[in-house]
Amino acid sequence: MAGNRVGVVGIGQTHHRAARKDVSMAGLVREAAIEALEDAGMTWSDIDAVVIGKAPDMFEGVAMPELYLADALGAVGKPMMRVHTAGSVGGSTSIVAAKLVAAGIHERVLTVAYEKQSESNATWGLSVPMPFAAPLVAGAGGYFAPLIRAYMYRSGAPRHIGHLVAVKDRLAALRNPKAHLHLPDIDLKTVEESFLLWDPLRYLDVCPSSDGAMAMVMGSEKVADASEGSVAWIHGMAMRSEPTMFARRDQINPQAGKDCAKDVYAQAGITNPRDDFDCAEVYVPFSWYEPMWLENLGFCAEGDGWKLTEAGATAPTGDIPWNPSGGVLSSNPIGASGMVRFGEAAQQVRRRAGDYQVELKTGKALGHAYGGGSQFFSMWVVGSEKPA
Amino acid sequence: MRDVAVISFVQSAVARDFEHNEVEMLVPTLHAAIAESGIAKNDLGFVCSGSLDYLQGGPFAFVSGLDAVGCWPPMRESHVEMDSAWALYEAWVAIQTGEVDSALVYGFGKSSPGDLHEMMTLQYDPYYVAPLWPSMVDVAALQARAYLEASGRDEEEFAEVAARAQRNGRSNPYAVRAGDVSAKDVLAQPRTHDPLRDADIAPITDGTAAVVLAAGDLARSVCERPAWIRGIEHRIEAHGLGVRDLATSESTKLAATAAGVANGRVDIAELHAQFSHEELMLAEALGLNGSTTINPSGGPLASNPVMSAGLIRIGEVARRITSGDAQRGVAHATSGPCLQQNLVCVLEGDS
Numbered sequence: 001m002a003g004n005r006v007g008v009v010g011i012g013q014t015h016h017r018a019a020r021k022d023v024s025m026a027g028l029v030r031e032a033a034i035e036a037l038e039d040a041g042m043t044w045s046d047i048d049a050v051v052i053g054k055a056p057d058m059f060e061g062v063a064m065p066e067l068y069l070a071d072a073l074g075a076v077g078k079p080m081m082r083v084h085t086a087g088s089v090g091g092s093t094s095i096v097a098a099k100l101v102a103a104g105i106h107e108r109v110l111t112v113a114y115e116k117q118s119e120s121n122a123t124w125g126l127s128v129p130m131p132f133a134a135p136l137v138a139g140a141g142g143y144f145a146p147l148i149r150a151y152m153y154r155s156g157a158p159r160h161i162g163h164l165v166a167v168k169d170r171l172a173a174l175r176n177p178k179a180h181l182h183l184p185d186i187d188l189k190t191v192e193e194s195f196l197l198w199d200p201l202r203y204l205d206v207c208p209s210s211d212g213a214m215a216m217v218m219g220s221e222k223v224a225d226a227s228e229g230s231v232a233w234i235h236g237m238a239m240r241s242e243p244t245m246f247a248r249r250d251q252i253n254p255q256a257g258k259d260c261a262k263d264v265y266a267q268a269g270i271t272n273p274r275d276d277f278d279c280a281e282v283y284v285p286f287s288w289y290e291p292m293w294l295e296n297l298g299f300c301a302e303g304d305g306w307k308l309t310e311a312g313a314t315a316p317t318g319d320i321p322w323n324p325s326g327g328v329l330s331s332n333p334i335g336a337s338g339m340v341r342f343g344e345a346a347q348q349v350r351r352r353a354g355d356y357q358v359e360l361k362t363g364k365a366l367g368h369a370y371g372g373g374s375q376f377f378s379m380w381v382v383g384s385e386k387p388a
Numbered sequence: 389m390r391d392v393a394v395i396s397f398v399q400s401a402v403a404r405d406f407e408h409n410e411v412e413m414l415v416p417t418l419h420a421a422i423a424e425s426g427i428a429k430n431d432l433g434f435v436c437s438g439s440l441d442y443l444q445g446g447p448f449a450f451v452s453g454l455d456a457v458g459c460w461p462p463m464r465e466s467h468v469e470m471d472s473a474w475a476l477y478e479a480w481v482a483i484q485t486g487e488v489d490s491a492l493v494y495g496f497g498k499s500s501p502g503d504l505h506e507m508m509t510l511q512y513d514p515y516y517v518a519p520l521w522p523s524m525v526d527v528a529a530l531q532a533r534a535y536l537e538a539s540g541r542d543e544e545e546f547a548e549v550a551a552r553a554q555r556n557g558r559s560n561p562y563a564v565r566a567g568d569v570s571a572k573d574v575l576a577q578p579r580t581h582d583p584l585r586d587a588d589i590a591p592i593t594d595g596t597a598a599v600v601l602a603a604g605d606l607a608r609s610v611c612e613r614p615a616w617i618r619g620i621e622h623r624i625e626a627h628g629l630g631v632r633d634l635a636t637s638e639s640t641k642l643a644a645t646a647a648g649v650a651n652g653r654v655d656i657a658e659l660h661a662q663f664s665h666e667e668l669m670l671a672e673a674l675g676l677n678g679s680t681t682i683n684p685s686g687g688p689l690a691s692n693p694v695m696s697a698g699l700i701r702i703g704e705v706a707r708r709i710t711s712g713d714a715q716r717g718v719a720h721a722t723s724g725p726c727l728q729q730n731l732v733c734v735l736e737g738d739s
Contacts, residue, residue, distance in 0.1 A: 056441050
């Protein structure tokens with residue numbers, strides 16, 4: 001990884017819920033930020049800069065909300081930035097914050113990502129009709145379902161694969177007290193019998209709409225060495241984007257995702273992700289994106305992703321657990337969901353994942369986020385040990 | 389810190405672009421900036437932009453904006469929902485890590501299709517202030533009044549700023565408001581938002597801007613006289629207007645000190661002042677004196693493409709350094725109501 005070493009020294013997140021009517025937006029981000037500061041053994045005055053991220057402003061109706069949230073996040077008199085890269089934003093925000101430390105500009109940076117989806121309706125917030133543009137009016141599910149069908153056709157995956165992921169991630173979430181969805185009775189039959197939204201996606205194949213926030217404190221090597229708690233060291237971080245639509249674009253297995261993974265693996269010395277990671281927290285908002293991203297991220301050969309899922313390799317008890325926290329399928333505060341992935345990966349290598357802690361062998365985990373129509377990617381590799 | 393320079397700058401601005409959407413406006417700007425940089429598009433290490441969804445009236449303005457780059461094969465790319473001066477800051481940080489040696493930075497926005505001044509009301513605290521619906525000009529007028537009373541200045545000085553902006557704008561092809569205007573002409577206008585007159589308020593502008601940054605030897609190899617970034621800092625202050633001293637710009641002072649504005653002579657300054665009083669306040673906060681030429685381009689009072697206007701300040705200073713017209717200059721960008729957030733960039737040529 002380029003620049004100075006960076007460690008994640010504090011992590012906090014809210015209880016994710018369909019509607020957090022007990023807090024304002026400021027209250028929501030503070031809940032996560034205060035927990036992260038306490039975890040880091042710091043107070044607001046220790047922080048040099050604040051980096052905030054969220055998905056489109058139209059989800060809450062506040063334009064450039066970093067301005068309104070400056071007071072709540074203790075940023076007065078400090079540098080504050082606002083990142084927005086679509087669904088990958090939680091990951092990109094983490095990376096922008098970490099780079100401020102890697103570049104030697106700051107010692108301690110607070111980063112926060114949030115979404116308060118209950119303020120509006122994200123599906124229709126995504127589909128505002130624009131003048132002179134063909135109206136999509138599909139929401140995210142309507143956009144991704146045809147890509148999933150194309151994946152099924154291409155790989156020959158049987159129809160129940162997505163449902164397996166839907167069950168696996170919801171059962172994992174039962175061990176995560178902060179997850180939005182706790183569905184103890186879920187099984188293959190319940191998913192199959194839930195109503196059809198966008199073929200092949202049934203209601204339970206789809207992520208919920210959540211209110212929630214995630215926060216992390218990034219520290220320099222000096223700060224991390226002095227930290228009393230455990231540290232997740234950043235071994236690599238990368239972002240890639242490609243154009244939304246052009247004839248040669250493979251929307252099912254996007255080049256930007258492959259390039260981003262290749263870059264971050266090279267930085268972190270990962271040669272075989274299935275063996276070299278103890279777990280991965282990957283942005284899977286629709287169940288079928290687990291097998292699709294298994295292939296895109298090089299955990300198996302192209303066309304074999306669904307076989308790993310079917311064999312249980314990605315279950316908490318499998319050889320490469322994916323989303324042991326319950327993942328996006330169990331909590332989806334959109335703008336924060338990427339940072340939740342990055343943060344949950346960090347909690348695993350800090351041995352701070354509570355009841356959903358995986359066994360650490362290599363001490364490395366992958367955090368992943370994607371956004372838009374699968375053209376924006378951000379990823380990081382975190383480890384228990386300092387990078388070489 | 390690595391030496392990083394602005395090596396190319398291109399902008400576009402018109403009062404109202406009926407013919408093009410944002411992407412169509414961006415394409416010529418981006419590709420001219422890339423051509424001028426002497427670095428091939430796919431050799432650029434990083435791409436970062438600044439835009440505002442509420443200007444476009446839809447989510448993800450930056451997504452379609454990115455189509456203007458044509459980032460294939462995939463590129464390292466990011467976006468801030470802030471003036472693109474902060475996108476330049478993010479790109480500068482990326483270069484500082486050593487990961488990349490160059491970056492394309494751009495901003496874009498069309499203010500003309502909607503009502504900019506009303507729309508910016510959505511920036512306020514959504515629970516206590518936004519429901520009162522004061523426009524961005526209403527709160528600027530509050531600040532202007534607070535400044536008049538605290539500073540002992542008068543409206544004639546505002547009018548002088550406004551008139552000079554239009555006179556300087558005559559030599560700026562991107563000025564949308566320019567002319568041989570005197571302070572007396574401005575004072576003859578009625579106050580629309582007491583104590584502000586039309587000429588004290590930045591004109592509605594559609595436009596784009598792009599800058600290419602390069603580090604050290606790469607910058608020297610492609611640019612005869614790079615405009616080196618000697619300091620770049622930004623600070624934010626409280627959002628609640630009631631808890632701030634509106635008569636001064638504390639965050640600009642903090643950023644100016646951190647960026648080292650006072651460490652040398654300032655030949656020119658380009659200030660992101662969207663209202664006449666802001667220019668006076670900012671010049672004070674930056675510690676500028678009579679030896680500095682302020683807003684030779686006319687500044688935002690002559691041309692104010694929102695989300696690009698801050699980046700344009702950096703570009704305007706840089707191009708005067710590259711041309712040899714200036715040796716050292718200061719660029720300023722702002723975000724939020726009443727100068728809530730401010731960025732200061734010190735640029736310098738090789739001596």
